[in-house]
Amino acid sequence: MFGRRLLGAAVAGTAAVAAAMAQQHMANAQPREGTTAATTIATRTATTTATRTTDAQTRPTTAAAGKVYLVGAGPGAADLLTLRGRDVIARADVVVHDALIGDDILKHCRADAEVIRKGKRGQDPKSATQEEINELLVAKCQAGLTVARVKGGDPLIFGRAADEMRALHKAGCAWELVPGVSSVFAGPAAAHVLLTHKRWSSAVAIATGHDPDSLDMGALARMDTVVFIMAGATLPVIVEKLQACGRTGATPVAVIKHATLPNQRIWTGTLDTIVDAVAGERLSPSVVVIGDVAQFAANHGLNLL
CATH class of the missing domain: 3.30.950.10 (Tetrapyrrole methylase, C-terminal domain)
Structure with a gap:
């Protein structure tokens, strides 16, 4: 009998607390004294706008959606290509490679990848200009693609990497260097x-x-x-x-x-x-x-x- 009285008191107390919380929630939902419904709506609108602005800032832009990797392919032997270089080439949507990059390196490209030969060989008039290569890398990146720019050796040793880094940076494109074994x-x-x-x-x-x-x-x-x-x-x-x-x-x-x-x-x-x-x-x-x-x-x- 005593246990039943305790249980009934506990249930009643819980109900009273729940009712009080509900009443407080309703009070908070109403405009406070000295404010208007318009003020409340304006505050909520401002909060929503701020949230949307933050979301927009964290979302990548079109240029940032793609990325260019400047990959050093090593001195020539396929087994001297770094593991990281191989992995980048294997997942790239587009592979833009120099003239000296052989099939043993390019075999790592995806079957559906776009493979573009853009080499510069001395005074060869058929060679691509550096400006053409820069424009191609920027365009592919801004199209939202992952690009592997594959160079012989290491891109930072007489590899014209600075020109491409500058062009990508100026265009707001994301880029990353992948070192290679230099000749x-x-x-x-x-x-x-x-x-x-x-x-x-x-x-x-x-x-x-x-x-x-x-x-x-x-x-x-x-x-x-x-x-x-x-x-x-x-x-x-x-x-x-x-x-x-x-x-x-x-x-x-x-x-x-x-x-x-x-x-x-x-x-x-x-x-x-x-x-x-x-x-x-x-x-x-x-x-x-x-x-x-x-x-x-x-x-x-x-x-x-």
Whole structure:
């Protein structure tokens, strides 16, 4: 009997609390003294507008809906493509690649991907201009597509990445860099050339041979080791200028063509002999190493290690 009285009191108390809460909710829903219904509606409208504005700011714009990845594809061998580079290529809607990107790299593209060859090869008049490539990347990104811009080596080492980064940034496009293995490092490694050595080389310079007249050959001549890329056509000029700046003709030189690929070739010599050694050869693409460490190319001079 006593238990029933307690239960009945508890139920009654609960009902009273619920009724009080409902009455308070109704009071809050009514305009307070000194306000009007219009004021209440205006407040709710402002709150809704603010919420919508915040939502709009967090939603990506058309330009930001797409994204461009600047991918370094490595020096040539397909198994030197990074895992991240492969994954980006595999999920891209559009793949825009340089002339030296081979089928072993492009095989990772989706079957329905748009694959566009946009390479620049020296003075080839058929090569795409950098402006054309920039415009293509921006257009595809603003169309909401994922774009893989695939370059040989690493995009930040003489890869014109700065031009494309600037164009994408200016257009408000999202972009990301995917590093690659540069031929600057892979070429010498494939030929067993050490770029640094506690006795032979404590400093390394990297230079493009595209325009030797624009280089400070005096500074390069004083470096322990210099690695040139894009120097196949200008090697005689480079050799002459280095010697004119005081580099001895006995300085070892190694030229590595198609580094890391099955058709890789290596020529060795000195500043006095290397031009004759490669006479008549088409040296593009190649890496040229100048300095004492070049004597180790193709396993030469291993007894000096």
